[in-house]
Amino acid sequence: MTGTAEPTLTLRGVSIYEGLLPPEAQARMVAELREVVRRAPLFSPMTPYGKPMRVRMTSAGRYGWVSDRSGYRYETRHPSGVAWPPVPPTVLAVWAAVSVVARAPECCLVNFYGDGAKMGMHQDRDEANFDFPVVSISLGDEALFRVGNRTRGGKTESVWLRSGDVAVLGGAARLLYHGVDRVVPGSSTLLPDGGRINVTLRVVDG
Numbered sequence: 001m002t003g004t005a006e007p008t009l010t011l012r013g014v015s016i017y018e019g020l021l022p023p024e025a026q027a028r029m030v031a032e033l034r035e036v037v038r039r040a041p042l043f044s045p046m047t048p049y050g051k052p053m054r055v056r057m058t059s060a061g062r063y064g065w066v067s068d069r070s071g072y073r074y075e076t077r078h079p080s081g082v083a084w085p086p087v088p089p090t091v092l093a094v095w096a097a098v099s100v101v102a103r104a105p106e107c108c109l110v111n112f113y114g115d116g117a118k119m120g121m122h123q124d125r126d127e128a129n130f131d132f133p134v135v136s137i138s139l140g141d142e143a144l145f146r147v148g149n150r151t152r153g154g155k156t157e158s159v160w161l162r163s164g165d166v167a168v169l170g171g172a173a174r175l176l177y178h179g180v181d182r183v184v185p186g187s188s189t190l191l192p193d194g195g196r197i198n199v200t201l202r203v204v205d206g
């Protein structure tokens with residue numbers, strides 16, 4: 001698969017494709033994600049330290065990302081016991097447009113940011129092979145996305161991610177610390193009840 005889109009911005013090696021998804025494509029993706037959430041409802045994972053995460057999550061694909069007292073990991077089933085639903089076609093099309101790897105993503109993590117939700121600085125490192133990128137799609141309210149370094153701390157830079165933007169953490173940027181400082185309520189009309197959806201795609205197995 002060869003990527004066909006070109007980034008409009010790079011931040012510390014993170015490629016950002018501003019406005020990659022036009023409004024109609026965003027609406028189609030939201031409809032498909034509603035079906036995912038119907039089959040595999042959003043849940044609030046516990047961190048291994050026993051604090052509930054502010055972001056609610058679910059997944060699609062062969063693997064879903066979960067967290068509880070035993071740690072962060074990928075599982076083949078939702079906490080309810082059902083298999084994760086298939087990755088929606090509109091989401092797979094984004095992977096094809098921006099990713100140059102000949103592998104399909106095995107996890108589509110769906111994060112929902114409601115009132116006051118944010119995500120602390122972290123690395124995405126629960127996957128077996130960091131040669132494959134993490135592709136992240138933003139829908140709904142705008143988010144301030146912060147990018148740091150390969151180790152915790154140090155200087156960081158931030159960028160606003162808006163509905164329809166896609167960010168790719170690949171190559172030298174794959175293991176950069178990143179997080180979401182805040183989401184601006186009411187900055188998008190895509191989701192009738194407000195909030196922000198972030199979808200990330202990953203290859204999980206080596």
Ligand SMILES: O=C(O)CCC(=O)C(=O)O
Pocket residue numbers: 109111119124136143145161178179180198200
């Ligand atoms: O919500 C975002 O933009 C980032 C999400 C993220 O970093 C993750 O799910 O690992």
Ligand SMILES: [Fe+2]
Pocket residue numbers: 122123124178
């Ligand atoms: Fe992440």
